Amino acid sequence: xxxxxxxxxxxxxxxxxxxxxxxxxxxxxxxxxxxxxxxxxxxxxxxxxxxxxxxxxxxxxxxxxxxxxxxxxxxxxxxxxxxxxxxxxxxxxxxxxxxxxxxxxxxxxxxxxxxxxxxxxxxxxxxxxxxxxxxxxxxxxxxxxxxxxxxxxxxxxxxxxxxxxxxxxxxxxxxxxxxxxxxxxxxxxxxxxxxxxxxxxxxxxxxxxxxxxxxxxxxxxxxxxxxxxxxxxxxxxxxxxxxxxxxxxxxxxxxxxxxxxxxxxxxxxxxxxxxxxxxxxxxxxxxxxxxxxxxxxxxxxxxxxxxxxxx
Amino acid sequence: xxxxxxxxxxxxxxxxxxxxxxxxxxxxxxxxxxxxxxxxxxxxxxxxxxxxxxxxxxxxxxxxxxxxxxxxxxxxxxxxxxxxxxxxxxxxxxxxxxxxxxxxxxxxxxxxxxxxxxxxxxxxxxxxxxxxxxxxxxxxxxxxxxxxxxxxxxxxxxxxxxxxxxxxxxxxxxxxxxxxxxxxxxxxxxxxxxxxxxxxxxxxxxxxxxxxxxxxxxxxxxxxxxxxxxxxxxxxxxxxxxxxxxxxxxxxxxxxxxxxxxxxxxxxxxxxxxxxxxxxxxxxxxxxxxxxxxxxxxxxxxxxxxxxxxxxxxxxxxxxxxxxxxxxxxxxxxxxxxxxxxxxxxxxxxxxxxxxxxxxxxxxxxxxxxxxxxxxxxxxxxxxxxxxxxxxxxxxxxxxxxxxxxxxxxxxxxxxxxxxxxxxxxxxxxxxxxxxxxxxxxxxxxxxxxxxxxxxxxxxxxxxxxxxxxxxxxxxxxxxxxxxxxxxxxxxxxxxxxxxxxxxxxxxxxxxxxxxxxxxxxxxxxxxxxxxxxxxxxxxxxxxxxxxxxxxxxxxxxxxxxxxxxxx
Numbered sequence: 001x002x003x004x005x006x007x008x009x010x011x012x013x014x015x016x017x018x019x020x021x022x023x024x025x026x027x028x029x030x031x032x033x034x035x036x037x038x039x040x041x042x043x044x045x046x047x048x049x050x051x052x053x054x055x056x057x058x059x060x061x062x063x064x065x066x067x068x069x070x071x072x073x074x075x076x077x078x079x080x081x082x083x084x085x086x087x088x089x090x091x092x093x094x095x096x097x098x099x100x101x102x103x104x105x106x107x108x109x110x111x112x113x114x115x116x117x118x119x120x121x122x123x124x125x126x127x128x129x130x131x132x133x134x135x136x137x138x139x140x141x142x143x144x145x146x147x148x149x150x151x152x153x154x155x156x157x158x159x160x161x162x163x164x165x166x167x168x169x170x171x172x173x174x175x176x177x178x179x180x181x182x183x184x185x186x187x188x189x190x191x192x193x194x195x196x197x198x199x200x201x202x203x204x205x206x207x208x209x210x211x212x213x214x215x216x217x218x219x220x221x222x223x224x225x226x227x228x229x230x231x232x233x234x235x236x237x238x239x240x241x242x243x244x245x246x247x248x249x250x251x252x253x254x255x256x257x258x259x260x261x262x263x264x265x266x267x268x269x270x271x272x273x274x275x276x277x278x279x280x281x282x283x284x285x286x287x288x289x290x291x292x293x294x295x296x297x298x299x300x301x302x303x304x305x306x307x308x309x310x311x
Numbered sequence: 312x313x314x315x316x317x318x319x320x321x322x323x324x325x326x327x328x329x330x331x332x333x334x335x336x337x338x339x340x341x342x343x344x345x346x347x348x349x350x351x352x353x354x355x356x357x358x359x360x361x362x363x364x365x366x367x368x369x370x371x372x373x374x375x376x377x378x379x380x381x382x383x384x385x386x387x388x389x390x391x392x393x394x395x396x397x398x399x400x401x402x403x404x405x406x407x408x409x410x411x412x413x414x415x416x417x418x419x420x421x422x423x424x425x426x427x428x429x430x431x432x433x434x435x436x437x438x439x440x441x442x443x444x445x446x447x448x449x450x451x452x453x454x455x456x457x458x459x460x461x462x463x464x465x466x467x468x469x470x471x472x473x474x475x476x477x478x479x480x481x482x483x484x485x486x487x488x489x490x491x492x493x494x495x496x497x498x499x500x501x502x503x504x505x506x507x508x509x510x511x512x513x514x515x516x517x518x519x520x521x522x523x524x525x526x527x528x529x530x531x532x533x534x535x536x537x538x539x540x541x542x543x544x545x546x547x548x549x550x551x552x553x554x555x556x557x558x559x560x561x562x563x564x565x566x567x568x569x570x571x572x573x574x575x576x577x578x579x580x581x582x583x584x585x586x587x588x589x590x591x592x593x594x595x596x597x598x599x600x601x602x603x604x605x606x607x608x609x610x611x612x613x614x615x616x617x618x619x620x621x622x623x624x625x626x627x628x629x630x631x632x633x634x635x636x637x638x639x640x641x642x643x644x645x646x647x648x649x650x651x652x653x654x655x656x657x658x659x660x661x662x663x664x665x666x667x668x669x670x671x672x673x674x675x676x677x678x679x680x681x682x683x684x685x686x687x688x689x690x691x692x693x694x695x696x697x698x699x700x701x702x703x704x705x706x707x708x709x710x711x712x713x714x715x716x717x718x719x720x721x722x723x724x725x726x727x728x729x730x731x732x733x734x735x736x737x738x739x740x741x742x743x744x745x746x747x748x749x750x751x752x753x754x755x756x757x758x759x760x761x762x763x764x765x766x767x768x769x770x771x772x773x774x775x776x777x778x779x780x781x782x783x784x785x786x787x788x789x790x791x792x793x794x795x796x797x798x799x800x801x802x803x804x805x806x807x808x809x810x811x812x813x814x815x816x817x818x819x820x821x822x823x824x825x826x827x828x829x830x831x832x833x834x835x836x837x838x839x840x841x842x843x844x845x846x847x848x849x850x851x852x853x854x855x856x857x858x859x860x861x862x863x864x865x866x867x868x869x870x871x872x873x874x875x876x877x878x879x
Contacts, residue, residue: 055709074694074695074696074698075696075698078694078700078701078704079682079692079700079701079702079703079704079705079706079707080704080705080707080710103683103725104695105695106694106695107682107684107692107694107695107700109682109683109705109722109725110705110718110721135721136720136721136724136725137717137718137721138717138718139708139715139718159721274870275858275870275873275874276870276873276874277870277871277874
């Protein structure tokens with residue numbers, strides 16, 4: 001079945017999706033604000049109206065552009081369209097996920113979030129990898145598998161859309177924490193504790209927003225974190241290392257070479273947790289360190305002195 | 312015996328001449344002529360969905376027999392004596408039945424269930440109820456005015472107490488173009504009566520709705536329920552087939568254009584909080600009704616009207632909050648011994664509210680399609696920017712409308728979320744709720760570190776300075792105005808217009824003399840917190856807004872109150 005696929009965003013992920021879809025025999029139109037050149041048969045466009053005839057649309061833009069893109073899409077999509085995004089961030093202080101933004105700003109309802117240890121280069125080149133699609137619509141899963149799947153990519157599915165989006169957004173922050181800890185000399189055991197307890201901490205917050213704990217322990221959470229610390233060259237690793245070297249947050253973000261949302265997301269999560277009276281020791285400590293309010297030694301001491309409970 | 316007779320054999324008035332509906336009559340007037348067809352449609356669809364799969368059919372029969380035997384063994388009443396033998400004999404025979412016998416048994420069971428569910432509509436009872444109910448309630452409220460009200464074209468007492476708000480004109484435009492499904496919040500067993508009255512006051516059509524079978528045990532209420540189109544829901548029956556019958560009955564009614572009402576909260580809000588976790592069964596039936604009409608190319612869309620019913624005084628407040636606190640809310644899904652069943656409490660309640668301006672506000676929210684989109688006056692779905700779209704596109708697959716149960720279930724879950732959001736923004740905060748919140752927040756502030764239940768035991772122990780309370784009320788009201796301007800919530804005219812001192816006095820007046828113990832009272836210059844459980848109940852409506860209306864020194868207490876929302 002040949003699909004007409006639209007891709008929003010010409011960054012690394014957007015191009016990879018366009019290439020993978022075209023390789024699977026679908027007709028692809030890639031929309032971006034600035035004109036781009038991509039190899040045929042991929043059609044590029046700066047006219048959002050060209051997406052109207054697409055059945056499936058991938059949104060591959062950073063979370064900070066999500067509202068603007070949704071407002072553009074609002075002019076062309078309706079109930080017939082299916083949309084999946086691949087963003088790893090949240091919007092604003094009230095922790096809105098991208099699907100929530102899409103639901104608010106457009107009339108598209110058949111929405112999904114593609115996440116997990118999927119990287120743009122592997123997708124573009126068709127190397128073996130895996131991902132998870134959060135959606136309540138089996139027809140969307142089927143179309144995304146048709147578009148991107150095949151021998152090179154295993155796409156698992158879950159109905160826990162918000163869980164996938166929150167897990168994916170918080171992995172960025174935990175990656176910064178782990179990169180920082182490794183740079184200041186933390187041993188594998190310490191890293192393992194930080195990773196697992198950090199994931200528990202964010203999943204506890206996620207559950208108050210409607211997510212399932214198990215999603216954080218699957219491909220969208222721990223799976224993605226393992227890929228990140230195994231060294232898939234994410235900017236979060238660079239940011240964590242720079243912070244550990246004593247570089248201030250603004251310069252460290254500059255050094256990471258890409259927009260990293262993890263620290264901002266962590267700040268918003270902590271605020272949400274505070275409102276509900278939840279404890280967030282790892283996030284709070286790390287945000288204090290990243291803002292220069294605490295040294296790494298003090299941070300480790302504070303975390304180690306906490307009362308130990310059941311897992 | 313009489314109770315059973317009345318609940319099993321509804322009283323109907325004799326028909327000397329069949330009523331022929333006029334074109335201008337609401338759709339419900341056609342119900343009696345269509346009832347047999349509706350029952351047969353329900354039976355046909357359920358049987359068809361089971362007949363092709365023998366294993367499924369056998370499971371359904373076993374499930375029905377198992378649950379009915381269990382229920383009847385517990386009941387040990389006349390019904391048990393009549394029916395237990397049938398089900399016991401059946402469960403022994405299911406395995407030995409051939410295909411055709413199993414299908415025949417299924418047909419019999421489903422037909423009996425559908426007939427039991429289906430209601431009746433008598434235009435004479437409808438006209439009588441329209442005239443009599445407001446006057447009766449008015450008479451209870453103000454016996455001195457009963458004679459005047461009986462003569463008046465429209466009774467005054469009820470209209471002083473009940474106020475309907477919202478874009479009623481829009482709803483009137485839609486009523487002949489498709490099916491309206493009213494989905495209100497649920498606080499009291501009075502809700503259906505109040506809503507019926509509000510619909511009538513606004514010139515909106517009557518609706519059909521499912522009423523718990525326990526309501527049919529009262530002969531007078533049973534008579535009205537039976538003859539006004541209500542369908543009976545027996546919550547004691549756990550049989551899967553019965554749930555299918557209920558859902559499909561509701562779906563077929565909506566497909567055929569009968570304006571409907573159901574409470575997505577499932578049961579009355581025990582805590583008093585705005586419902587957030589909605590039961591999706593009946594909502595799903597309305598979404599599937601939309602799909603079925605699209606697939607059959609029937610141009611009869613379905614629209615939902617999020618509605619909030621807001622009371623300054625709740626008839627059953629004490630029972631409900633105690634039930635929530637005992638964490639027996641689930642176990643006591645059907646409460647039969649609350650204030651609703653006591654006529655003395657009804658009289659006290661109505662007499663209490665009549666002197667109070669704006670005691671009940673029914674707020675009709677903007678109608679939405681099954682996918683959460685706004686609709687214009689002609690019923691067309693719109694994007695947030697006002698572009699008209701075809702709602703049928705949502706059920707299309709590659710250009711063709713198709714039935715897809717899983718897809719529709721996902722749409723229903725999302726619709727549930729939209730309704731929960733709309734309930735917050737369409738809630739009208741009443742004087743008692745705002746005052747209770749300020750008092751309860753002071754209680755939390757005065758007892759740091761204490762758990763909820765310890766606080767609720769502090770009856771009469773917390774005294775607050777009246778002047779300070781009035782000041783905090785004024786501040787809270789100012790903050791409420793700010794969030795009202797942002798469209799997050801609404802407040803009643805009384806909350807907007809009264810001075811803080813008047814607001815306090817009004818709330819204390821509502822509580823005093825109706826509930827067994829008043830929530831708070833005045834002693835000189837002090838406000839004494841008498842019943843923190845009642846304060847909790849009334850203030851719970853403000854849980855989502857606690858931090859938004861708190862001053863910096865009240866934030867910690869507000870946080871604690873907001874965290875109660877996680878329990879709901």
